[in-house]
Amino acid sequence: MTHSDQQPATATAYWTVGPGKGELRREDLPAPGPGEALVRTLFTGISKGTELVVHNARVPECVAQEMAAPNQEGSFPSPVKFGYLSVGIVEDGPAEWLGTTVFCLYPHQDRYVVPVGKLTVVPDDVPARRAVLTGTVETAINGIWEAGPRLGDRVAVIGAGLVGGMVAKLLASFPLARLQLVDVDPAKRAFADTLGVEFSHPDDALPDCDIVIHCSASEAGLERALQLAGDDGDVIEMSWYADRKVTVPLGEDFHARRLSIRASQVGVVARARRHRRTNADRLRLAVSLLRDPGFDVFLTGSSPLTGLPDVVQRLSDGALDALCHVIEYPAGADAVPTHPVRANHATESAPTEATR
Numbered sequence: 001m002t003h004s005d006q007q008p009a010t011a012t013a014y015w016t017v018g019p020g021k022g023e024l025r026r027e028d029l030p031a032p033g034p035g036e037a038l039v040r041t042l043f044t045g046i047s048k049g050t051e052l053v054v055h056n057a058r059v060p061e062c063v064a065q066e067m068a069a070p071n072q073e074g075s076f077p078s079p080v081k082f083g084y085l086s087v088g089i090v091e092d093g094p095a096e097w098l099g100t101t102v103f104c105l106y107p108h109q110d111r112y113v114v115p116v117g118k119l120t121v122v123p124d125d126v127p128a129r130r131a132v133l134t135g136t137v138e139t140a141i142n143g144i145w146e147a148g149p150r151l152g153d154r155v156a157v158i159g160a161g162l163v164g165g166m167v168a169k170l171l172a173s174f175p176l177a178r179l180q181l182v183d184v185d186p187a188k189r190a191f192a193d194t195l196g197v198e199f200s201h202p203d204d205a206l207p208d209c210d211i212v213i214h215c216s217a218s219e220a221g222l223e224r225a226l227q228l229a230g231d232d233g234d235v236i237e238m239s240w241y242a243d244r245k246v247t248v249p250l251g252e253d254f255h256a257r258r259l260s261i262r263a264s265q266v267g268v269v270a271r272a273r274r275h276r277r278t279n280a281d282r283l284r285l286a287v288s289l290l291r292d293p294g295f296d297v298f299l300t301g302s303s304p305l306t307g308l309p310d311v312v313q314r315l316s317d318g319a320l321d322a323l324c325h326v327i328e329y330p331a332g333a334d335a336v337p338t339h340p341v342r343a344n345h346a347t348e349s350a351p352t353e354a355t356r
Contacts, residue, residue, distance in 0.1 A: 045136075103132075146236050147211045160192060184202060
């Protein structure tokens with residue numbers, strides 16, 4: 001079906017409309033212009049850590065512009081249409097794109113129009129549902145490029161959530177001397193076993209690491225990262241603390257053992273590759289890696305689009321535990337109610353994952 005066949009030309013999207021408040025809204029859908037494509041969404045993924053920061057209105061004003069998603073509408077704190085893990089099929093636009101399954105850094109919306117330059121082709125042997133992980137794999141790639149592991153390195157990844165687990169999975173294929181996935185939750189051992197990575201509680205993690213990649217978004221996790229790094233070692237900080245104040249013990253291991261802490265944030269390509277790779281190159285690499293069915297372990301539940309406001313609230317309340325929760329879309333916008341579906345329960349839930 002092409003855009004011209006659709007009556008009316010509308011789309012349904014998820015908006016954060018206040019602290020702890022989200023709703024589905026019907027909005028006008030423009031016709032695609034030259035070089036643009038109309039995409040019908042199949043699946044989106046919820047990037048829990050970052051999206052809960054937005055849900056709870058905790059984006060610091062001083063970095064609001066830098067932390068905006070690529071196709072975000074509105075502005076922080078609200079109303080804002082936010083999200084960036086979307087997979088769909090091109091229904092209208094340039095002939096060579098018609099029928100192509102694509103990934104896009106787009107919010108939760110059932111149909112949308114974007115320039116084709118913002119689309120990443122999903123390979124035929126990558127299932128569309130799994131492809132929602134493209135943006136998270138991209139985040140992990142960027143962190144690993146920032147870390148620059150070498151042959152025989154000893155590496156610890158702290159935080160066995162979506163981003164930490166993704167980093168550990170990618171590093172498992174590297175010729176490292178040692179790789180540990182570190183988390184306070186003993187139940188994460190089974191997850192680490194599925195990834196083929198050694199698991200450790202923070203108290204038992206091995207020290208003298210060449211690189212520690214921190215993804216727990218916790219003060220205690222960062223402190224332990226500094227303790228596990230060897231002399232002159234590097235801590236790569238992939239967590240986003242949003243508006244939380246974090247105390248770092250710089251008078252202990254950090255100063256005495258000449259440690260380094262570097263931030264990794266996916267908005268720009270890591271400096272070690274920035275002059276030779278574009279964001280589009282990084283996305284193409286990420287989606288190509290998803291041929292591996294082992295990534296399916298990160299997809300931990302699904303709900304229809306109509307349930308999205310409730311899902312976000314349950315994630316925020318802690319009633320729903322998930323790595324990447326998948327939102328499934330109906331065949332057309334007319335299957336979605338035209339009235340707002342709301343979740344109106346403010347909460348103060350801290351993020352547990354690294355951000356984009």
